[in-house]
Amino acid sequence: MWLTQSSIGRKVIMSVTGIALILFLTFHGCMNLVALFSRDAYNTICEMLGANWYAVAATVGLGALVVLHFVYAFILTLQNRRARGASRYAVTDRPGKVEWASQNMFVLGVIVVLGLLLHLWDFWYNMMFQELIGATGQAHHLAADGYHWIEQTFANPCKTAVYVVWFAAIWFHLTHGFWSALQTLGLNGKIWFNRWKVIGNVYVTLLMLMFVVVAIYFAACGGACCTGCC
Amino acid sequence: MAKNISFTIKYWKQNGPKDKGHFEQREMKNIPDDTSFLEMLDILNEELINDGKEPFVFDHDCREGICGMCSLYINGTPHGKTATGATTCQLYMRRFNDGDVITVEPWRSAAFPVIKDCMVDRSAFDKIQAAGGYVTVRTGQPQDANAILIPKQDADEAMDCATCIGCGACVAACKNGSAMLYVSSKVSQFALLPQGRPEAAKRAKAMVAKMDELGFGNCTNTRACEAVCPKNESIANIARLNREFIKAKLAD
Ligand code: HEM
Ligand code: SF4
Ligand code: FES
Numbered sequence: 001m002w003l004t005q006s007s008i009g010r011k012v013i014m015s016v017t018g019i020a021l022i023l024f025l026t027f028h029g030c031m032n033l034v035a036l037f038s039r040d041a042y043n044t045i046c047e048m049l050g051a052n053w054y055a056v057a058a059t060v061g062l063g064a065l066v067v068l069h070f071v072y073a074f075i076l077t078l079q080n081r082r083a084r085g086a087s088r089y090a091v092t093d094r095p096g097k098v099e100w101a102s103q104n105m106f107v108l109g110v111i112v113v114l115g116l117l118l119h120l121w122d123f124w125y126n127m128m129f130q131e132l133i134g135a136t137g138q139a140h141h142l143a144a145d146g147y148h149w150i151e152q153t154f155a156n157p158c159k160t161a162v163y164v165v166w167f168a169a170i171w172f173h174l175t176h177g178f179w180s181a182l183q184t185l186g187l188n189g190k191i192w193f194n195r196w197k198v199i200g201n202v203y204v205t206l207l208m209l210m211f212v213v214v215a216i217y218f219a220a221c222g223g224a225c226c227t228g229c230c
Numbered sequence: 231m232a233k234n235i236s237f238t239i240k241y242w243k244q245n246g247p248k249d250k251g252h253f254e255q256r257e258m259k260n261i262p263d264d265t266s267f268l269e270m271l272d273i274l275n276e277e278l279i280n281d282g283k284e285p286f287v288f289d290h291d292c293r294e295g296i297c298g299m300c301s302l303y304i305n306g307t308p309h310g311k312t313a314t315g316a317t318t319c320q321l322y323m324r325r326f327n328d329g330d331v332i333t334v335e336p337w338r339s340a341a342f343p344v345i346k347d348c349m350v351d352r353s354a355f356d357k358i359q360a361a362g363g364y365v366t367v368r369t370g371q372p373q374d375a376n377a378i379l380i381p382k383q384d385a386d387e388a389m390d391c392a393t394c395i396g397c398g399a400c401v402a403a404c405k406n407g408s409a410m411l412y413v414s415s416k417v418s419q420f421a422l423l424p425q426g427r428p429e430a431a432k433r434a435k436a437m438v439a440k441m442d443e444l445g446f447g448n449c450t451n452t453r454a455c456e457a458v459c460p461k462n463e464s465i466a467n468i469a470r471l472n473r474e475f476i477k478a479k480l481a482d
Contacts, residue, residue, distance in 0.1 A: 002479040006438060007408075007448040008472055009479070076448045083407030083447030085340030090253070091333045093306030095457030102452040103405060180451040183465070186473025190466045
């Protein structure tokens with residue numbers, strides 16, 4: 001199978017899973033913005049995304065994407081280290097046009113995974129997971145109260161800081177990942193190179209700002225001012 | 231105005247691929263700055279021979295920037311740093327200053343084992359080329375030049391790709407040891423021309439398969455290759471190779 005057996009095939013796996021994850025983040029970011037305006041509307045969305053078959057199926061699909069992306073990132077990185085060999089240059093001079101992110105995609109990815117685990121613990125474990133195991137009482141009651149968990153999470157300034165660092169890592173990963181994914185699929189060229197870079201940087205910056213805004217907003221006023229007093 | 235400079239040269243010595251290798255060092259005095267880098271190394275070797283020492287081994291042939299044999303990693307950049315890109319043989323000592331320490335290393339990449347000192351074995355590139363980097367012509371005389379009309383733009387672009395001299399600087403610069411800039415330039419020089427189209431799919435598949443088999447890495451689009459290529463090959467070629475390869479595989 002060329003997707004797994006050739007270098008370009010493996011890159012296509014990275015690219016397609018990466019693009020799918022960007023689309024997911026776009027949805028997730030938009031959904032979060034609702035929390036800035038209305039507790040009820042936000043919780044309605046949370047309820048729809050509870051332990052319904054379609055939401056569980058989507059979660060499994062999403063998990064598979066992350067696992068595929070991570071596993072192939074690992075395989076590619078190992079192969080690339082072997083291809084580079086054991087000897088290292090005594091002097092290196094990184095050319096100006098080589099972006100820092102492009103050389104640190106794996107490290108950034110590992111930070112993203114660690115952040116993801118924390119995030120799943122903060123939200124998914126308290127929400128969908130509780131419904132799946134059929135929790136009762138208070139846990140059951142709070143399982144669909146996403147708004148509560150946002151308040152809870154960002155009430156802790158340390159956690160807010162960790163989330164913001166996490167968002168920054170994703171931003172770095174995607175400033176390179178966005179155009180890299182299109183380049184890998186061959187949808188690039190001398191003219192489109194600069195266009196994709198600009199489009200990518202604008203898109204990714206807006207995307208990550210959506211997350212940052214929600215985090216800062218809840219950290220600053222704990223959601224109390226959600227009716228528009230600040 | 232020509233002037234003379236004095237500097238320290240640190241050069242890599244290694245007896246074959248298994249040897250650990252080490253740097254040796256020498257003070258170079260009063261070298262005219264119009265000397266080419268390779269002429270400077272010739273002077274170094276004269277001095278070493280006169281001292282009864284073993285000369286420093288490096289690759290070179292045409293010394294006019296067209297053969298792709300020269301290959302030195304100079305002060306952290308393949309072929310040394312120049313404004314618009316040049317081969318090592320086209321690098322001149324006026325790029326350096328009095329008192330500099332100039333470090334010379336071989337291409338360091340698993341697919342290019344060291345033969346001796348800074349001479350590395352780049353026959354992997356020949357193998358990739360032999361896997362499909364040509365147009366099969368089985369019949370008689372060359373065609374009349376106007377028999378197939380080709381837009382000037384396409385001809386120019388194909389020519390730009392064909393100027394890749396197979397020096398391997400792209401691999402040397404790549405943290406992934408990837409040969410994609412080289413292979414994509416060689417695939418592009420044919421893919422852009424009508425004469426190359428009939429075998430385009432076959433060529434892309436065969437050359438990529440050989441590249442993978444020889445242990446070159448997977449491209450992650452860092453663009454280090456493009457930054458150091460003496461012939462200014464563009465990663466647009468890599469996008470084209472990806473396109474050709476994916477199309478060919480999907481059509482199978
Ligand atoms: C929010 C989650 C993530 C998103 C949206 C994402 C997105 C992307 C995209 C779009 C690419 C470019 C694909 C290409 O070059 O063809 C990419 C590449 C890559 N990702 Fe991720 N990624 C995520 C998480 C991760 C994780 C968890 C890792 C694990 C270590 C990782 C490691 C890598 C590596 C090593 C590359 C290859 C570098 C490259 O080809 O440019 N990513 N990612
Ligand atoms: S693409 Fe450039 S750096 Fe690579 S082999 Fe060809 S000429 Fe040398
Ligand atoms: S010696 Fe031929 S290109 Fe430098």
